[in-house]
Amino acid sequence: MSRRPWRLIAALVITAAATACTAGNQSPADSGPKAEAPQTIEVWHGWSASHEVKAFEDAIAGFHRLHPNITVKLVKGQDDTKILNAIRSGNPPDVVSSFSTNNVGQFCSSGALQDLTPYLKKDKVDMAMFPKAVQDYTQYKGDRCTMPLLADDYALYTNKALMKGNQPPKTISELTALAKKLTVRGADGTIKVAGFLPSVTYYEHVPEHLATTSFGGQYLNAQGRANFATDPAFTKYLQWEKSLIDWYGYDNVKKFVHSMGQEFEASNPFEKGKVAMAIDGEWRTKFMEDEAPKVQYDTTPTPVDDARQNTYGGGFVTGTIIGIPRGAKHAQASWEFVKYLTTDTDALVTFANGLGNVPSTIPALASPNLKLPAQFKTFLDVFKNPNSTTIPSTINGGDFVVKFQSFVQDQWEPGKVPDLQKGLQGLDKKVNDSLQLAGG
Amino acid sequence: MAAALPVRSVTASRARRRHRLRVLAFMSPWLIGFALFFAYPLAATVYFSFYRYNLFQLTPIGLTNYRFLFKDPYAWQAIKNTLWLVVVMVPLRVLFGLGLAQLLSKIKRGGSILRSIFYLPFLIPPVAATVAFVFVVNPGTGPINGLAAKIGIHLPDWFNDPTWTKPGLTLLALWGIGDVMIILLASLLDVPKSLYEAAAIDGANAWQQFRRITLPTISPVLMFSAVTGVIQTLQYFTQAMVAANASQGNADQAGTTTAPGYPDGASLTFPQTLYNEGFQQFNMGYACVLALVLFVVAMFFTLVLLRQFHAFGDDD
């Protein structure tokens, strides 16, 4: 072959490299059409049940009156992976919202979601309207790239009929005793009705809802490194968890978990009366109303370790977040939408009523228009309780949660960890290595 | 083409140039494609491997990505799983393919129908085949495990049990044996009949005929199947990923992320690790390191293949 093609190839490679390095840099904060211009914004959210979708539509009715020029296109059922992919594609929706605060660190530090500070300053939004914990989980190291859109917290649901007159437990030892007492088994030991399933594979019994709230475990130390082996709370939690699983028999628990229905449908085992006690989010009250109106139940704060009874009343707090992706084409209108939805008391109250969620501003929490079932009061109290905890933000999102969950689920529960301390040290190392890789 | 004709050198050089241009014209799609979609990305992979890159910020970090490779539990798990598949699944596929081909070569009537039946599962879209397979062998409601239970055989909980996940994937791969089988069948039918006839006259039994005649004749094709099998295993992705997702089922809620390779990393393959790091975690620099590892290993086996077949090339 003559030399010419190689020159051609070289030229092409250089062109490709050059275009790859210069093309497409992203828009600054105030690009795109003005908020007053007629336009359509696309909003991605994670809700999917029909009452949830309707609640969102109701909540933004006021926005349409306020900004008749902006048409809002809601896209349901989105999650963080889809959101991140869309942003990276350079073709993101105008507003995204996520159920999980896990990735706030990643969203903010990578610039995937725009820093909202300039907008907040311009419109003089007073951040003091949000409770402290809520302010925390929506930012990362001072970069506020998300706003809180309603909050969630967790407490213990008890099925009145299955409780057989027993009072809801307040401590872990009470919970354990009741769990055993209320369990109904088949002749072969299989679980017909579970008192309380401690396995992390049971929907909301993930470690962060128990290990931190009830046992007081701190995921990260002051240096932002994993703390699983050094904080004895995790060992205590794991030993309790495992001993109760062993009481049921690991295989029985596994079988029960595999056969239970779907979390967000009427087949949910608590709604079906297959478990007597379960930790769950405040939104379950709404699901109970819609899907299992006949089931009598109570809610009380999550039971705590016997040694930490002074912290009773708190719970795990998190929330839905909402932000504007980098590269959004209607950033101005998007901000108007985000501002309205996260700060307008009426919108929040309507939305909270529709979803059975906790409103995320102090004025909305105090609103007389909040119409929620009696069981909901527990969640409002937990939300305000100073002992409530949330999850720390890291640069690689919920990686430490994922790794801890997989350690508990795949190693610890099946009994593959002979030396717990060693196992947790290994876990710490893995978490720290990944943090380091991501630049944390 | 370039038959040496006694022509004047000017004409000759013009003809040569014409020929070059023609070659260039015909080859140009590939030349451009090779540069744009292979050479450039490969070079870029090396470049990005020295950076921390999440598609937003590019930070040079020297060898940090390479160092992490040795600490990455997922990568090592994936390497172990890949080795398992190379050692167990690849030979089983070749042997099973050979067995089926041998069987088919013995059947006269109805052979083509059987051949189609054995070939068919290979064509089923892998996602569909995997979803269906996970369902039919799932222990709770799957018909195959259910049927086996009725006759007293308790099959394992294939895709929920770390011990049985890879055997389950192997079964799935044996179901889709079509490609290996057809190639081996073609080569079996290519063995000259006269050789068998001569051997039969010498009184060689079936095994001896197979051992002495069939095997030596088809061994290059067996080798081809084995090496391409290894290369395919290096890029094994769809089935493992879909089987994990389909069997995991209820852990698929919005907002929650789970560790890759359900259950307990048993289905984690190397490309999956790459996908997870590059496109879930967006550690794109580190994903490039994984890509380079994959490149080196795959290149090694490609060279084995090229050597064996002398680059498939005749430069007569």
Place this chain on the structure above:
Amino acid sequence: MAGTTVATPRIPARRAPAPRGSRGRNRRFLYWVATHAIAIALALMFLAPLIFMFLTAVMSGNETLSGGLWPRSWHWGNFGTALTTDNGVMLHWLLNTLIYAVLATVFMLVSSIPVAYALARFRFRGRKLAFVLVITTMMLPPQVTIVPMYIMWARFHLTGTLWPLIIPMLFGDAFSIFLLRQFLMTIPKEYADAARVDGCGELRTMLRVILPMARPAIAAVALFQFFYAWNDYFGPLIYTKPESWTLAVGLSTFRAAHHVEWNLTMAATLLTVLPVIIVFFLAQRVFIQGVTLTGVKG
């Protein structure tokens, strides 16, 4: 190199010298019964998952959970439900899949045939190297270059669409080039020479003389490309967003979205498989010929 295997495997009437006497005949008969019995048993096992898939697809939702094998009542409506669920999202996936598969196939043919022709017919310096590189790119896992490719397409704002999967097909597909080249090598040179004597240019020689002879190989690569795109999971998983999902990606999420509704999941799966089965039985010869072409003898 050695010859390539182009022949369709035909079941040969191989006849070993018949052993004499009834003992021999008995043994041959037993052998015949044994091979056929094994083959039929294996064939049933190969079909079993497909049969169960179908039976489950027509069951009621509750029945799929009871572990029954035969549907108590036949719910043909499940196929319609699978197609129309979520506002007919499956039809949307089907459309995306067709766009991807058809465009990729057409583009691949346009770009790969000339390259294969050049590699098979022209003599030029670097030909061997080019062919070796074609094989190398064919063999290397697509994941090797995926990260920079993704970054490149993201810069062009084409991620989230199917274009990153379609556009490269305009620049030749290694596997198709390889396969076509192998076939073109088997066409005797004399045909092309005759055409050239008749005054045909190289392009016309290719289009008028060689390509019609290479029709089986072209059909084979076209089918392979079509099915590759139809089945592709990795590519669309990386590049597409829900609006541009193909059947493969969509189907993988179907189970999570419909959880225990195995009947719907199986109906959707079957609907994805069906076109493949139909095309296979229509174009069986082409397929098997094509696969055989890839298995090169040493």
